[in-house]
Amino acid sequence: MKIQQRVGRWGEQAAADYLETKGYVILARNFRTAHGEVDIIARQENVLVFVEVKARSSNRYGYPEYSVSPKKRLHLLSAAEKYILNHPEFTTWRVDVIAVEGETGEAKVVHFENVV
Numbered sequence: 001m002k003i004q005q006r007v008g009r010w011g012e013q014a015a016a017d018y019l020e021t022k023g024y025v026i027l028a029r030n031f032r033t034a035h036g037e038v039d040i041i042a043r044q045e046n047v048l049v050f051v052e053v054k055a056r057s058s059n060r061y062g063y064p065e066y067s068v069s070p071k072k073r074l075h076l077l078s079a080a081e082k083y084i085l086n087h088p089e090f091t092t093w094r095v096d097v098i099a100v101e102g103e104t105g106e107a108k109v110v111h112f113e114n115v116v
Contacts, residue, residue, distance in 0.1 A: 003057075011055020011064075011100035012039055014107035018098065024049065033082045036075030040098075041083060048093040050080045055100040064099035065112060073116055 016026055024042040031038045040051040052072070054064035076095060084093060095116040101108040 007055050007057050008053075011107070012053045014055070014100045014102075014109060015051065015053040015098040016040055018107075018109045018111070019051070028083075031079060031083060033079045035082075036077070036079035038076060038079045038083065043090075046090075046092060048084070048087070048090040050076065050083070050093065050095045052076055052095070052097045053100065054097065057102065059101060064101060065097050065110065068097055068115075077116060 012029065016029065019040065019042050020026065022044075024044050026040060026042050027048075028041040029039065031041055038050045039053040042049045042051060052068055054067050056062075056064045073095075080093065080095065084090060094114045097112045097115050099110045099112070101110075
């Protein structure tokens with residue numbers, strides 16, 4: 001496994017753990033469609049939350065959150081739309097970004113809510 005994949009998986013787990021400590025319920029991870037992917041889909045009370053996770057071992061090449069490009073946002077929204085169409089019980093939703101920095105072990109997590 002490449003180091004980027006290992007850091008990515010570690011970051012997604014750190015983000016999921018963080019969300020659960022904040023009272024979110026994880027509904028799905030790595031939800032894929034033909035047009036995009038959502039790293040984490042969670043529920044916070046009655047709000048459906050689509051989470052893009054960006055992880056870096058350091059910020060030497062920039063902060064993780066800066067790597068959410070306009071193209072990635074479009075793909076994320078496309079996947080979110082597909083999920084919403086299949087789950088009409090949710091009427092309120094938002095898109096969040098979670099940036100995770102660190103090597104292994106303790107993660108520095110920054111949560112940006114309602115970014116799109």
